Amino acid sequence: MSESKLIIQFLESIPSRGCCDDCLARKSGIGPRQLVGRICRRLASEGKLVRKKGRCPLGDHTKLISRLASKGSTASRRWGAHKPLQAGTLSIEEAWRYIDRFCRALWARHMKGEPPASLAESITTLRDEQLLPVHQANMMHTIRTLRNLVVHENLDFGEHERTIARAAWQIVRDWAEHREAQAWRLAATMCARHAA
Ligand SMILES: [Zn+2]
Structure with a gap:
């Protein structure tokens, strides 16, 4: 890159x-x-x-x-990063932001000091500290890397990519709602829009 x-x-x-x-x-x-x-x-x-x-x-x-220069790059708008993953759900950009907020909330709850500036590092550290299961951490990386490809490499975010992102998001959400409900809710209140 x-x-x-x-x-x-x-x-x-x-x-x-x-x-x-x-x-x-x-x-x-x-x-x-x-x-x-x-x-x-x-x-x-x-x-x-x-x-x-x-x-x-x-x-x-x-x-x-x-x-x-602006909230959400023109590239991400052009390539469908703001289109909902399915009717009534988050877009890949919003899912990425939500996971970023969630990791910050998890970090504040369990770790000392400031979280790393990079989301990738934050997810990996939380996984290594066994605060995130390996599978859910991988699904977060899936959302993160898909979103970065859309924004930085102009990946056309089509139906197949949306399907992957949607499934990864559901795997993360199912775990987080049960195991880290407080941090998950906190992430929602920090986001402009809530998860459907
Ligand atoms: Zn400075």
Whole structure:
């Protein structure tokens, strides 16, 4: 995956959807600040990021902040990421967001400190700590990777992909509603729309 895609992916993984070049370089591990700055300037010129001076959401400093240009990229809209998995359910984008909130809620409940910025790392750590069963963690990775392919690689999200995502979501939800009901409900209240 290219560095610009990794930068966008990182910004999408943090709730503020933006931060300064220093924090971006340090927390995403993409490379030296100069490289990150150069890529961010290019992404801004392409209209994918907005760069403005302000308070950095990830640190106690005022700097030039790169923020994603809009909620949900145009690519994800174009490729059906916002279409419900079936009538009355979440879209792949919403399912991904819900799982992100759920992992944060699980982390707050069972772990110390801040969760990792990357959802992949968060899922894997929760699984290794036996807070998530292997099967459900795999289904979360399925939703996460499908969503990333739609948004970053322009995967056309057709009926087969929707079927996989829907089944993965149901496997996660069935487990979470029974075993981590509180964190699951908390994730719902943090989301704009609730799971059907
Ligand atoms: Zn910062």
